[in-house]
Amino acid sequence: MSSENERPEQGPTGGAGEQLALIRETVRKAEEPRAKPRSWRAAKLASGLPVARVLVDKGLIHLDQFFDYSVPEPMDEQAQPGVRVRVRFGARVVRGRREGGELHDGFVVARLPESDYRGPLAPLAQVLSPEPVLGPELLRLCRAVADRYAGALADVVQLAVPPRHARAESRAVPQAPAPPAKPDPGSWARYATGPGFLDALATGANPRAVWTALPGPHWPDELARALAATLASGRGALAVLPDGRAVARVDAALTALLGEGHHVVLTADSGPEERYRRWLAVNRGAVRGVIGTRAAMFAPVADLGLVALWDDGDSSHAEPHAPQPHARDVLLLRATDEQAAFLLGGLSVTAEGAQLVDSRWALPLTAPREQVRAAAPLVRTVGDGDQARDAAARAARLPSLAWQVTRDALLRGPVLVQVPRRGYVPRLACERCREPARCARCAGPLELAESGALHCAWCGRPEAAWHCRECAGTRLRAQVVGARRTADELGRAFPKVPVRTSGRDAVLARVPDQPALVICTPGAEPVADGGYAAALLLDGWALLNRPDLRAGEEALRRWLTAAALVRPAAEGGTVVVLAEPGLRPVQALVRWDPAGYAVRELAERAELGFPPVSRMASVTGTAAAVSDLLENAQLPDDTDRLGPVPVPVAPPGRPRRMADPPPGERWERMLLRVPPGSGGSLATALKTAQVARMARKHFEPVRVRMDPPDIG
Structure with missing residues (x-):
């Protein structure tokens, strides 16, 4: 009998005759002799x-080939290199013939007159689309990425080729526009070699540059002009940015140009179908x-x-899916x-750029x-020892200098306040002994909600009756104050000024040129029309004290991103950073010298043998699995082994992250370091x-990651 969704719709009089006709047709088909399936050898080949x-689209490392x-004759015309096909994989040989196997998607990479395999070949099951989506250049790039990151080619191709949408493929191909005219340098004239760089792009040359952009709102237009100069030469241009807001700014600049x-x-x-349509174009x-x-890389x-x-x-450039390539590489x-x-x-500037x-x-x-001094705001520092506060500054949890700068700047425009942590009070400690306050059930950190x-x-x-396990104290103090608590405190200190927040829950793109306090977490800073009158960079220690090789570099990057949105010093723009003035990242911010900081950072890493001077790999799994892998690996002679060290176990209640071991397992991590030139080996x-x-x-999992960004 037919399934329910195959029955014809009944009319207002019942439809019994239609049901009887459907039953007779079903019986007739059941009595017809079934054609025997042709063997794979019987199919006529192209x-x-x-x-x-x-x-074959199976991202298994041992099937990376x-x-x-065989190509049946009806598929000869469509089964061209680059198209999507469906094939049977895992078939068995029975009486000289290959039978069975599961259907898997794949890509034709070549057509050959004969195969190196001398047994019977399974035929292609289906050509999913005649659209060639995996060209030779893209395939070569995917292979290079897979080799660099010790991954499977199929995994990289999944990242490179978006899923198919038939409706997008059926649309007509638009005609390519003529190359545009060469753009004028615009604000590139502020850079000594900027106009020459654009000229080289427009004439078909291939210059390579590490660009330290000036603070201010001009970088989207400058990047757009570099793309336009390349398009003017009749060639293609590609720009990769960390988030959609940055993409929108460059998109608007290039469209205007x-x-x-x-x-x-x-x-x-843009959605899967629209994105695939654009990718096809x-x-x-x-x-x-x-x-x-x-x-888009x-x-x-x-x-x-x-x-x-x-x-x-920006961490957004690191792909979280295997083999986790970085857009820069x-x-x-x-x-x-x-x-x-x-x-x-x-x-x-990162150490890799340096x-x-x-x-x-x-x-x-x-x-x-x-030019740097003309574009940058005035940067002032407040160290931990500066405790001078007046009554209003105490209410806003600000030193007097930051309070005064905020009060004066609000007379001229908006003020940006960058807070390292989201939430209300995300970290608490005992007021008496400073021991972190933790949950009695899972040992997770306690935090204070807006309700108290x-x-x-x-x-x-919920924790209704907390007491310190070390000293039995019952009073708490804030270790870190979040963005929402900061907004409340500043709102009480400046009651007549509107307070806006921008963070993970809701990210603002722009704010008007009107007095306002804009509280944001790093990376969520909105652009202010006309620039911010001032910026406060709070709790700098929270960024600098992270147990990470890149803590100083990342703190400086986040500070520069926020400070670049402030008006130049000549227009009264001021930035106050709450961090120890003698620290190197703080001094680099005061001098606005990111390139100099990156050069010194690179020199120190070279002396210590840290990336990017060396290449590193992390091998993570159970102790037995890691030992088994390394014992059978033909590592380069100059490999330096660091570890193993235990991988922290995800505590109960906390969402499991990708790097966490499975529940109930104890994992360890080994770092392998090699000098330049041995990374490929x-x-x-x-x-x-x-x-x-x-x-x-041996199917016990071992995770291998090349160039891990989170080396502690």
Whole structure:
């Protein structure tokens, strides 16, 4: 009988005749003799190139290879290199014939006259789409990324090629617009080599630069002009930015410069179908300009002339899915393989950017010091020892200097307040002995809600009668004050001034040029029309004291991002940072010298053998699994082993993160460090050892990550 959704709709008189006809048709089909399935050998194959080499979409490290399939004659025309197909994988040989197997998607990577495999080949089951989406350049890039990160090619292809939407493929291909005219330098004239860099792009050259952008609102227009200059040469251009707000600013600048039709935006906000439609326009060569977030680093831009990355220190550029590539490394591979220009820009400079300049692979693109002084705000510091407070400043939890700067700046425009932590009071401690306050159930940190109630940040359990386990004290003090508590305190201190908040729950894009207090967490700073009159950077110690190799670099990057939104010092713009004045990141902010800080940071890392001077890999799993992998890995002779150390177990109630071991298991981590030039050998050795473990039926998981960004 038919299923319910196959029955015809009944009319108002009942429809009994229609049901009887449906039953007779079902019986007739059941009595018809069934055709025997043809064997795979019986299928007529395509002439000329009867073999398709296929990348099967199974991201297993021990299956990281191509597989050959026969091409039936009806699929000969459509089964071209780059198209999506469906194949049977895992078939068995029975009486000389391959039978069974599960259906999997894949990509044809080549058509061959014959196969190296001498047994019977399974035929392609289906051509899902005749659209070639995995071209040779994109396949070569994916292979290079997989090799660099000791990953599987299928995993990288999943990141590079978006899911298919048939309706998007059926739309007509627009005609590519003519190359635009070369743009004028605009604000690039403030940089000594800026106009020359644009000229080189417009004439078809491939310059490579690490760009330290001046503070202020001009960087989106400057990046747009670099893209426009490349498009004027008849080549393609690609820019990757950390978030949708930055993409929107560059998109608006490029549209104002060139008009519609010269570029597309690739972000998740546009939706799967619309994003695939735009990706197809790029893949078909109808559009040569691309602006997007992390996933756009693989965009198949035709005749690529420039790859640009903005703010490479932002953690959003690190892909969380296997094999976890970083956008900076992917674009470096593209620039080298496709002979394209390279632009690494930002308000700050990472140690990786300083290394590119130090090795002379790229040249610095900076402004003279007089231009920096003209564009930067005045930066003032307040150390931990400055406790001078008046009554109003005490209510706002601010030193007198910060209070005075805020009060004066609110007469001229909005004031930005950057708070390192979200929430109300996310960290509490005993007032008497300073012992952190923790949950009696799961040992998670206690936090204070706006209602005044205590609860655990991990399991959510309320804590009605807390007492300190060390000294039996019952009074608490705030270790860290969150953004919402700061907004309450400043609102009481300045009762006539509106208070706006921007954070994870709701991120503001822009604020008007009117007096207001804008409280935000790092990375959620909205742009103020006309710039902020002042900025307060609170609790600098919370950023500087993080147990991370990049703590100082990250603190300076976040401070510069906020301070760059403030008006120049000549217009009264002032930044107050609450951190110890003698610390190197604080001094770099005062002098507005991110490049100098990055150079010193690189020199120290070179002396200690830390990345990016060295290459590192982390191997994480149970002690037995890690030991088994390393014992069978042919590591380079100059490999330095650091560890092992235990991996912290996720406490009960806290959401499990990707790096946490499974519940009930104890994992450890080993760091492997090699000098420059041995990173490729290290990645190959670890990948080969993973394949060997799988071949020996050792399925206990071991996580291998190249160049982990979170080295403590």
